Amino acid sequence: EKGGYDYFMLKEIAEQPKAVADTLLGRIDASGSLTLDEVRIPPGVLREVDKVVIVACGTAFHAGLIAKYAIEHWTRIPCEVELASEFRYRDPILDPQTLVIAISQSGETMDTLMALRHAREQGSKVLAICNTNGSTIPRESDAVLYTHAGPEVAVASTKAFLTQLVACYLVALYLGQVRGTKWGDEIRDVIRDLSHISGAVERVLETMEPVRELARTLADKKTVLFLGRHVGYPVALEGALKLKELAYMHAEGFAAGELKHGPIALIEEDLPVVVVVPSPRGRSVIHDKIVSNIQEIRARGARTIVIAEEGDEAVVPYADHLVRIPATPTLLQPLVATVPLQVFACELATARGNEVDQPRNLAKSVTVE
């Protein structure tokens, strides 16, 4: 049932192009608009929304962090993202104009369920983004947008994460479409780009052998750091989480701009640092800043592992290892940039003799608070 792969995780990483395509299927019509009829919250209610709050745990929380960039950019609605386990204990400000989005692969995560119950008690509408048909979280929500990743067996989430991102982009674009923002043209372009994105995920998967080789050489390291900016920051957090749970290594993700406020003190000779570089097009200011961050850490001895778009030549002089990803619109880059980090963690876990599909101390769905 592992389809010829040694681990479910490898199979699920390989299934990502299909999972992404399946999650888009039937949701973009012939004219290039979104048709999310399943989101039963009437457009009139969506037009009244004045705040979006996303609650989730772990990997799903990282999808939520990325969604914030998309939602705020395309809809201009303020968006907060919070760990479900923190949310209801701080008396959050919620009312009927707040749209709460609960993201969960399993649909059974107790922390997320308790957060959404709290939100509904305050009169907010809850939209679930979920991978498991008929599970508790969608049953208790006002509406659900299912991700079509198919069953995810490995404890570490991979294909579910990519499809959560797709679902978040769809919600952000749909809100933009319903509310009619000044980004109308950009929204149409991005919907078109999104409809081709599974090919880009496929292309990344075809080029992963050097990442595996690199991972094997790092098996005796104690620490790996991850840096990113903009949507690359949550990608860095996700890369670090994958490495912790699979390789049992100390891994931390930082916003690259925070380096000089503390973390740069951690940099020492030969410390592996993975840097997720944003597109040199689009927000080119951030790109230039991250290139100087790479320069700074390399000058202090770090071994730089740079994930950068094809054609980005500025990073070449400072990359000890360069991993190329296809060019995508800025906000969509996490769909391709996360894949090498999944492969990296999986291979390191294997090299360290760890059980890839069933890491120690972890359960696939966490049904206790």
Ligand code: F6R
């Ligand atoms: C990490 C991982 C966990 C889950 C988290 C939420 O690889 O799998 O961090 O993402 O426990 O689970 P769901 O999405 O089922 O609510």
